[in-house]
Amino acid sequence: MTGEIALWLVQDGVTTGAIYALLALALLLVFAVTRVIFVPQGDYISMAALTLGTLQLGAVPGSIWLLAGGGAVVAAIDAAAALRAKAPRRLVRIALIGLVLPAAVAALAWWMAPRKFGMAAQIALTLAIVVPLGPMLYRIAYRPLANASVLVLFIVSMAAHYMITGLALVIFGGEGLRSNAIADFKFDVGVLKVGAQSLWVMLASLACMTALWLFFEKSLYGKALRATAINRIGARLVGIPTALSGQLAFLLASAIGAISGILIAPITTIYYDTGLMVGLKGFVGAILGGMGSYPLAALGALAVGLLESFASFWASTLKETIVFTLLIPVLLWRSLVSKHVAVEDEEE
Amino acid sequence: MPREAAGHAGLAVVVGQSQGGPGMNRAMAAFVALLVVAPFLLPDFYVTLLDYIGLATLVVLGLVVMTGVAGIVSFGQQAFVGIAAYTTAGLATLAGWSPWGGLAASLALVAACALLIGFVTLRLSGHYLSIATIAWGIAIYFLFGTLPQLGQYSGIDNIPPVSIAGWVIDTGRESYAVIWFATALALLAARNLLDSRSGRAIRALRFRSVMAESCGVDTAALKLVIFVYAALLAGVAGWLHAHYLRFVSPHAFGVNAGIDYLFMAVIGGANSVWGAVVGSAILTVLKEWLKDVLPKLFSATGNYETIVFGLLMMLLLQRTRDGLTPALARWLPARAPSPRPADAAAPARRGRPAAGTPLLEVERLQKRFGGLVAVKDISFSLRGGEILGLIGPNGAGKSTVFNLVSGTLASNGGVVRLHGQRIDGRPSRAIARLGLARSFQHVNLVSQMSVLENVAIGAHLRGAKGTLAAMARTDRDEEARLLAEAARQIERVGLGSHMMEAAGSLPLGQQRLIEIARALAADPLVLLLDEPAAGLRYAEKRALAELLGRLRVEGLSILLVEHDMEFVMGLVDRLVVMDFGEQLAEGLPAEIQRNPAVIEAYLGGIE
Numbered sequence: 001m002t003g004e005i006a007l008w009l010v011q012d013g014v015t016t017g018a019i020y021a022l023l024a025l026a027l028l029l030v031f032a033v034t035r036v037i038f039v040p041q042g043d044y045i046s047m048a049a050l051t052l053g054t055l056q057l058g059a060v061p062g063s064i065w066l067l068a069g070g071g072a073v074v075a076a077i078d079a080a081a082a083l084r085a086k087a088p089r090r091l092v093r094i095a096l097i098g099l100v101l102p103a104a105v106a107a108l109a110w111w112m113a114p115r116k117f118g119m120a121a122q123i124a125l126t127l128a129i130v131v132p133l134g135p136m137l138y139r140i141a142y143r144p145l146a147n148a149s150v151l152v153l154f155i156v157s158m159a160a161h162y163m164i165t166g167l168a169l170v171i172f173g174g175e176g177l178r179s180n181a182i183a184d185f186k187f188d189v190g191v192l193k194v195g196a197q198s199l200w201v202m203l204a205s206l207a208c209m210t211a212l213w214l215f216f217e218k219s220l221y222g223k224a225l226r227a228t229a230i231n232r233i234g235a236r237l238v239g240i241p242t243a244l245s246g247q248l249a250f251l252l253a254s255a256i257g258a259i260s261g262i263l264i265a266p267i268t269t270i271y272y273d274t275g276l277m278v279g280l281k282g283f284v285g286a287i288l289g290g291m292g293s294y295p296l297a298a299l300g301a302l303a304v305g306l307l308e309s310f311a312s313f314w315a316s317t318l319k320e321t322i323v324f325t326l327l328i329p330v331l332l333w334r335s336l337v338s339k340h341v342a343v344e345d346e347e348e
Numbered sequence: 349m350p351r352e353a354a355g356h357a358g359l360a361v362v363v364g365q366s367q368g369g370p371g372m373n374r375a376m377a378a379f380v381a382l383l384v385v386a387p388f389l390l391p392d393f394y395v396t397l398l399d400y401i402g403l404a405t406l407v408v409l410g411l412v413v414m415t416g417v418a419g420i421v422s423f424g425q426q427a428f429v430g431i432a433a434y435t436t437a438g439l440a441t442l443a444g445w446s447p448w449g450g451l452a453a454s455l456a457l458v459a460a461c462a463l464l465i466g467f468v469t470l471r472l473s474g475h476y477l478s479i480a481t482i483a484w485g486i487a488i489y490f491l492f493g494t495l496p497q498l499g500q501y502s503g504i505d506n507i508p509p510v511s512i513a514g515w516v517i518d519t520g521r522e523s524y525a526v527i528w529f530a531t532a533l534a535l536l537a538a539r540n541l542l543d544s545r546s547g548r549a550i551r552a553l554r555f556r557s558v559m560a561e562s563c564g565v566d567t568a569a570l571k572l573v574i575f576v577y578a579a580l581l582a583g584v585a586g587w588l589h590a591h592y593l594r595f596v597s598p599h600a601f602g603v604n605a606g607i608d609y610l611f612m613a614v615i616g617g618a619n620s621v622w623g624a625v626v627g628s629a630i631l632t633v634l635k636e637w638l639k640d641v642l643p644k645l646f647s648a649t650g651n652y653e654t655i656v657f658g659l660l661m662m663l664l665l666q667r668t669r670d671g672l673t674p675a676l677a678r679w680l681p682a683r684a685p686s687p688r689p690a691d692a693a694a695p696a697r698r699g700r701p702a703a704g705t706p707l708l709e710v711e712r713l714q715k716r717f718g719g720l721v722a723v724k725d726i727s728f729s730l731r732g733g734e735i736l737g738l739i740g741p742n743g744a745g746k747s748t749v750f751n752l753v754s755g756t757l758a759s760n761g762g763v764v765r766l767h768g769q770r771i772d773g774r775p776s777r778a779i780a781r782l783g784l785a786r787s788f789q790h791v792n793l794v795s796q797m798s799v800l801e802n803v804a805i806g807a808h809l810r811g812a813k814g815t816l817a818a819m820a821r822t823d824r825d826e827e828a829r830l831l832a833e834a835a836r837q838i839e840r841v842g843l844g845s846h847m848m849e850a851a852g853s854l855p856l857g858q859q860r861l862i863e864i865a866r867a868l869a870a871d872p873l874v875l876l877l878d879e880p881a882a883g884l885r886y887a888e889k890r891a892l893a894e895l896l897g898r899l900r901v902e903g904l905s906i907l908l909v910e911h912d913m914e915f916v917m918g919l920v921d922r923l924v925v926m927d928f929g930e931q932l933a934e935g936l937p938a939e940i941q942r943n944p945a946v947i948e949a950y951l952g953g954i955e
Contacts (some may be wrong), residue, residue: 037479142668150475153662155614158610159611159658162654162655162657163659166655168660241870320492321486321490324486324490328468331476
C-alpha cells in the first residue's frame with residue numbers, strides 16, 4: 001500500500017465517517033431523550049436517498065404516499081384521542097397538520113417532479129417529504145409506549161425497521177439509485193485528489209454538529225431536551241411535556257437522517273435495505289462514545305469509517321464481518337469502563 | 349380492569365405451569381395426540397407447514413428460556429442455526445460424512461462458538477447485550493456469504509438425507525416425525541427445567557439477579573449455561589433444516605430471520621414454554637397466508653408480510669407485554685389449585701456455634717461513592733445467639749453496611765469476618781455459602797412465582813442437582829426435600845395459607861415475611877434483616893418479634909436494621925447507632941436511650 005493509496009483511503013474513510021458521525025449523533029440524541037435504541041435511523045437515509053434519486057430521474061417519488069398515509073394515521077389517532085377527551089376544537093389543528101400539510105407537499109412533489117427544478121429545489125423537496133416521517137413514527141409507534149423498558153422499545157424499533165424496509169421495497173422497488181453529485185469537480189491538495197462532494201459531506205456534517213450544539217446550548221427547546229435526557233420525571237415536574245421532547249428528538253433525528261441520505265446518495269448506490277447496515281455502523285460509533293458523549297460518538301464514527309475503508313482495501317468481502325466483530329470488544333470495554341454496581345434490581 | 353385481570357390470568361398460567369398441575373398435563377396430552385395424528389389426516393402442504401413450525405419452535409424455545417425467563421434478548425440465534433446447518437452440509441457434501449457425524453460435529457462447533465461468544469458478551473447488560481447479538485449475527489452471516497468453500501451466496505446443494513437403520517427420511521411426512529420428535533422432547537425438557545431448582549434460579553435472573561446471588565446462585569455461569577442451551581437448540585434446528593431441505597443458503601440465516609424468531613417469541617409470549625409453539629405457529633401460518641393474499645390486493649411486488657408483521661408487532665407490544673399465550677390459556681378449563689408439597693425429610697442442617705462466640709466481626713469498614721463517604725470506620729461484633737440492632741436516621745448508611753457485609757457491594761477498606769473466615773471482598777454467593785442470609789429493604793421477590801418457589805430459592809445452596817438432572821427429571825427426591833423445607837419456613841413465619849399464591853399478589857408487609865422465610869430456608873448462621881417490620885400492622889409486628897425471639901433461642905444470630913423504636917427496643921440485645929456513615933454509639937438499649945449524642949442525632953424525631 002503506497003502513501004497515495006493510504007491517503008485516498010483516509011479521505012474515503014473520513015467522508016463515510018462524517019456521515020456515520022451524523023447518524024451516531026442522531027442515535028445518541030434519540031436514546032438520551034426517549035431511551036429508544038432507534039434502529040430505523042438508517043432507514044431515513046434510504047428514504048431520502050431514494051427520494052432524491054427518483055426526483056432527479058424526473059419521476060414522482062412514492063414516498064409522498066408514505067407521508068400522506070402516515071399523516072392520515074396520525075390524524076386518525078389524534079382525532080380519536082381528541083374526541084375521547086371531548087375537545088373537538090383540536091380537530092382543526094389535527095387535520096391541518098396531519099392531512100392538509102402532507103397533501104400539500106405531495107401535490108407540490110407531483111407538480112415539481114417532472115419539471116426537474118435544480119438541485120436545491122430537489123433537496124428541499126426531499127427534506128419536506130422525509131423529515132415529517134420522524135415525528136409521525138414517534139406518534140404511531142413510540143408515544144403509546146413512553147414508559148416501557150428499553151428492551152421493549154428496542155423490539156419496537158426492530159419492528160418499525162422491518163415495516164419501513166418493507167414499505168421502501170414496495171415504494172421504490174428492488175433497484176438501487178444513485179443521485180448526481182452536488183458538485184463534480186476534484187482539486188488537488190498535495191498528492192491527494194479531494195472530491196468536492198467529499199468536502200460538501202464534511203462541511204455539511206460540521207455545520208449540522210455546530211447547529212446541534214448551538215441548539216442545545218442556546219435555545220430553550222434544546223435545553224428542555226437536555227433536561228428530559230438527564231431526568232425525565234424532573235423535566236415533567238417543571239412543565240416540559242414528555243411528548244414534546246420525544247417529538248422534537250425524533251424530528252431532529254429524521255432531519256439528520258434525511259440530510260445524511262442526501263449527502264450519501266451521490267457517493268454510493270442506495271437500495272431499499274441499505275439503511276440497516278449504515279445505521280448500525282453509526283451505532284458502533286455511538287457505542288464507542290459510550291452512548292453518552294457527543295464528541296466521542298462523532299470520533300468513534302469517524303474511526304468506524306476509517307476502519308471500513310481500510311478493511312475494504314485489504315479484505316473487501318469480509319469488511320462487514322470485520323467491522324461488526326470489532327464492535328464486540330468495544331462493547332465489552334465500554335461495559336467494563338462504565339461499571340455501575342446494581343444494588344437494587346430494575347422494577348418488574 | 350380487564351388488563352389487570354389478564355395480567356393475573358397470565359400469572360396463573362405461568363404459576364400453574366411451574367407446578368405442572370393436572371390441567372396442564374391434560375392439555376399437553378391433547379397436544380401430543382394432535383401432533384401424532386396430523387400427518388395422517390392433513391394434506392402435504394400443511395404437513396410441510398408443520399415441519400417449518402417445528403423447526404422454528406426449536407429455536408424459539410431457546411429464545412423463550414433466554415429472553416422471556418432470563419431476560420437476555422437475542423437477535424442472533426439464527427447465526428447458530430446457520431453454523432450447524434453449514435457444518436453438517438459442508439461435512440456431508442465435501443467430506444462424505446454421515447448426517448449423524450454431522451450432527452455431532454455441528455453441535456460441538458455450536459457449543460464452542462456459544463461458549464466463546466457468551467463468555468465475551470454476557471457480561472454486557474440489557475441493551476448492550478442485544479446490540480452485541482445483532483453484531484455477531486451480522487458478522488457470521490457475512491462469513492457464510494463470503495467463504496468460497498460454503499458456496500457463497502448460492503449456498504450448498506444436494507445434502508444427503510438422514511437415515512435411521514436403513515429407513516431413509518426424505519419425504520415431508522417422514523421428516524415430520526423426526527422434527528416433531530425432537531421438538532416435543534425439547535419442549536418437555538424445557539418445561540422440566542423451568543420447574544426445578546435451576547428453573548427457579550433462571551426465573552430470578554431477569555430482574556432479581558442481586559437477590560439470586562445473595563442466595564448462592566452463580567448468575568454469570570447460569571446465564572452462560574442457558575445461552576449455550578439455547579444455541580444447542582438452534583443447532584439441532586439447523587441440522588434438521590439442512591437435512592430436511594437438502595439445501596442451505598445464507599439468506600435463511602440473516603438478520604431478518606433473527607428478527608422473525610424474536611417476533612415469534614414475543615407473539616407467543618416469552619414467559620411460557622408453550623409460547624414457543626404458539627408464536628411459531630401463528631407467525632408461520634400468517635406469513636404463508638399473507639404471501640398468498642396480499643399480492644392479490646396490491647398490484648406491485650414486494651414483501652408485504654414484513655410490513656404487516658412490523659405493524660402487528662408494534663400493536664401487540666402496545667397492548668400486551670405477555671404475548672398471546674395467556675389470552676389463549678383462558679380458553680382452557682380452569683386447573684385445580686396446585687397441591688401443597690408433601691412432607692419430606694429436611695436437608696442437612698448446619699451445626700450451630702456456642703452462644704456468645706463472635707460470629708460476625710466487622711472492623712473499620714469503609715465505603716466511598718466518588719467523593720461521598722457513605723460508611724466510615726464502622727466496627728461491631730455480632731455474637732452467637734444474639735440480636736444486634738443497627739439504627740440511625742435516614743441516609744445514615746445502614747443499608748450500605750448491610751450491602752458491604754453481605755458482599756453485594758465492594759468495600760473500600762476494613763475487615764469482615766464470618767465465623768473466623770474473612771469475607772470482605774468475596775462475592776455474595778460465596779458469603780451465602782458460609783452461612784449468611786439476608787432480606788432486602790426493597791422487597792426482592794419474583795412476583796410471578798409462587799410464595800413457595802420464592803422461598804425455595806433461599807434453599808438453593810442446600811441442593812445440588814443442576815440443569816441436566818432437572819431436564820431428565822432425576823431431581824425429584826431432592827426437589828421434594830427442598831420444597832418441603834420451604835413449606836416449613838413459610839409456616840414458621842405464619843404465611844402457610846398463602847403458600848401457593850403468586851408472591852406479587854400479596855400485600856407488602858407479607859412480602860417482607862416471605863423475604864424472611866427465604867432467608868431462613870438457607871439454614872443460615874447469621875441473618876441480616878433490612879427493615880423487616882416496615883409495612884406490618886401492630887399484631888403482625890408482635891408476631892414477628894416473637895418469631896425473631898424464638899429464632900434467637902434456637903441459636904440464630906440476627907443483625908437487624910429498623911426504624912420502629914418500640915419494636916427494636918423490646919427485642920434486641922445490643923444496639924449500634926449510625927449517623928452520616930459514622931458510628932455514634934454502641935451498647936445496651938437502655939444505655940443508648942440515655943446517650944446524649946444519640947438523642948441529639950436521632951431519637952427526637954421517631955414515632
